[in-house]
Amino acid sequence: MIKSKNIKKTLSVSFTALLAFSLISPVYGDSSTTTSAGASTISAKVSAKLNQQFSASEYVTYLVKLKDQVDTESVAKHAFQKASAEQISPAAAKLSVRTTVVNSLMDTAEKTQQSVEEYLKKEVNNGNVKKYKSYFIVNAFAVTSTKEVMDNLATLPEIDKILPDEKRELQKVEIDKDAQPVVEESTADQAVADQAAVDTAVTEVNAQKSVEESVYKDAVTPSRVEWNITKVKAPQVWAKGIDGKGVVVANLDTGVEYTHPALKRKWRGLNASGQVVNPELSWYDAVNGASLPTDSDGHGTHTMGTIVGSDSNGTNEVGVAPGAQWIAVRVFNPDTTDSILLDGGQWLLAPVDKNGKKHPELAPDVVNNSWGGGPGLDEWYRPVTQAWRAAQIFPEFSAGNTTWSNPGGAGSVANPANLPEAYATGATDVNNKLASFSLRGPSPYGEVKPEISAPGVNIRSSVPGGVYEGGWNGTSMAGPHTVGLAALLLQAKPSLTVDQLEDVISKTATPLTDSQYRTSPNNGYGYGLIDALAAVNSVLK
Template sequence: MKRLGLGVTVVSIVVGFSGCSSSSDPSSDEARADLGDGVSSAMLEGRAPTSVLVYLKGGAADLSPAARAASNEERGVFVHTRLREHAKASQKSLLAWLDRQGANVQPFFIVNAVLVNDASPGLIRKLAARDDVERIIVDKSIPLQRVPSDPAAEEEAIAAVGSNITATGAPRVWNELKVNGAGVVVAGQDTGVDWTHPALKSHYRGWNGTTADHRYSWHDAIRSGASGNRCGFNLSAPCDDNDHGTHTVGTIVGDDGAGNQIGMAPGAKWIACRNMDAGNGKPSTYIECSQWFLAPYPQGADPSTGDPSKRPDVINNSWGCPSSEGCTGRDLVPVVQALTAAGVLFVASAGNSGSGCNSISDQPATISPETLSVGAYSHTNNTIAAFSSRGPSTLDKKVGPDVAAPGVSIRSSVPGGGYSSFFSGTSMAGPHVVGEVALLISANPSLRGNIAELTRIVTTTATPKTTSQTCGGVSGSTIPNNTWGYGIINAYKAVSSKL
């Protein structure tokens, strides 16, 4: 896992299959597929159980009819229903077989995959030999690694509006256009959120001003982990075990009504899912959170009973799944495509691997056609951040990021009711774009669910920026380029264009 503000990395192993010829119900542990270099020792010759994601053959469900739905509400129901039906039919044989093996499993429907917890080497051999199994990813995390805070950064003084927010033009949207994000639901999957923070509590969809109802506004994909997590696990109420999620949500909606206007769209409501254990995530937790956003359900309930009408309009994703973790191919593409089909915009931080070219290397930012990817710049001097990843995408070779937003020394909320300016990264940039999208939908609700048009507006209203850096054969003097994309976001110009 790369948390794109503090540089968290988690590793897992990908297993590719070819030439599977044995039956779908192997009778011995000797049945095996070609598992690739270096994987046999790690997976099959070891003795410790390993949790694995098993991807099935047959492809993704056909979601194209969703575009013809009569309303955004019908679109969400159609996508949710079609995905569940496809997964049920495709996974039936595998799940029955795993049940006979006594395996502990978690099936997904947003992607055609099944998580098998604590699988023995023998069980993995059998899975690898099944005719209906395409490939296996090891679902494993390692201790996080942090990028130190910049010691030269200065804590920004409390002001009516954060300087980073002013740089986007958002205050002009509130004051001149009378649009603040009202009527829009934003989401974040991250390290959790301190929902009682004074800048966030009144903006939480699960709070009505008197009582809290977390059932459809919060989900915890971290049901177990290493001891010492300050929040614990399998939580029925929001908590942030690592600060990052509270900071990112604050940049989207934060305003305590007492001088800390830190958010782009203070009239919007937020929901959240924890996909990391103290900064450590893995493919299964990213998938689970994304699936929950598609149709939220109470913690501990059957995911198939989720309610698509409670899905958000836009999701902030300040994280990345690198190849070392298992995302070597198109692992998260069906996940993002499903949300897009359901009318949910997927905003992804570009990554902190710059300043070289081809450094947009981690999913989901690499999924260019389906995500709105965001690079980071310093709003105090209008220069691109050295750490901001450059394109083209290593997955599809397309230009990226799409736009740039403030991402250096950003002041926002942190757990316990405080604020910090010491956060930098494309993690900090992405939430600005989520807030801009919320303002757009609030100004013109007909844009809700229209991913292509929302993306077009954000990119074409950005202030163009050029550079001397040429990446992927694309000159830095062209727009878009692989350093700035289309340029710096301009919320006022974007919203003005749709009123």
């Protein structure tokens, strides 16, 4: 079953006066002679904020959204029905649906963007357009041009809206390098029982895994399983022989240090001999163009570590799904904008080889998005999350952290985490208490947000330089736990759809309440703390 949410579409003003514009060979007038009808059309389509930007600069980058957009949910639904009728395997069905969705998006873009692109090419030659890029995940362009070009584009009947290319910032995390080892508030007997459960699970992992089969070269050391990994009961799932093997995860982040000992052998761009093979299909740098995974910030390496990280010698068990493979897209630097995030989101839907061919079969199964903006209704990234879902890519988003401009409280959950198609994760501490910085629901659509919670206080994971660092705090640290759990579930039952993954994770969570949130689910903890053991057991029945 595909998660269904209808987008409210704004109807544009009548374009009767514009029918003289041919879709094949449009005629563009000079902006100085724009008719009153044309001026009205421009005003209706162009963001007021964007017009203000042109008052400060001759060339401005903006997004041009076309009216003709693909209903990816409907496309996926029909593709599933066709696959079911053909009685093909679940894996083949999932690939068929994903390929159908991507092809539909690409076909629509190719058929509807031609006249706009011809005009932009002409204006490049005239010096009025510095650069442009077309997208298919959203039928749109990113254009850097003069205001005259923008106004001319706005008069075209096939154009829906022209929007600013907004600047986006990574969710800032708090790092307490002096943080002490985490100690849970529990009785001595309970602490002993909890440690015994982990020790037993780790012993079972080592007993059943041969050196050749294991993701570990040596035995797992119980004392090096991080508290947060123990908290979500991942070691007990490993004891069942389930560690995420065969599943591909991804993050849209600051990049990943692929040479890190906790991550290197899990990168899909390395073969069994440790040689780099077709790196462009397992890594995309949308900001700096680096050919191999790298991370100058640390955020992306830390989040990826919590998803899949583990040393080869059995120490530093920092990840929930240490058997999974990873790929990554670097989208964040100080100048990140909407167009860069669209670029990264599109690549994940269908990684691109050296010849420009798109490969939907190499898309990840799950994607971590430990980033976000302000609260409130903003659907700029909604088509991306819808396309991911339709293509059976699980879209996890961090709920967001309090800032000076968003101090939290009801309805503060960040965008895009507040979108209906996003599965949002809030942060808890070692005692299962909601972190003070974790943003809360409901969403602008009246839905419970976040959907789920995971540890996000004093998290230790991999950081650049081949080392580890604790004391990291943020919903950015919580979200990767949910991604790791999704990977475990997909190994346990590969046929699970995105909707089914959500249902399993939510329904098997440990309900959490407090003096403010007295019933569950609620807009602080969602359905509660993820429980990897309960979730996996539920799909193995």
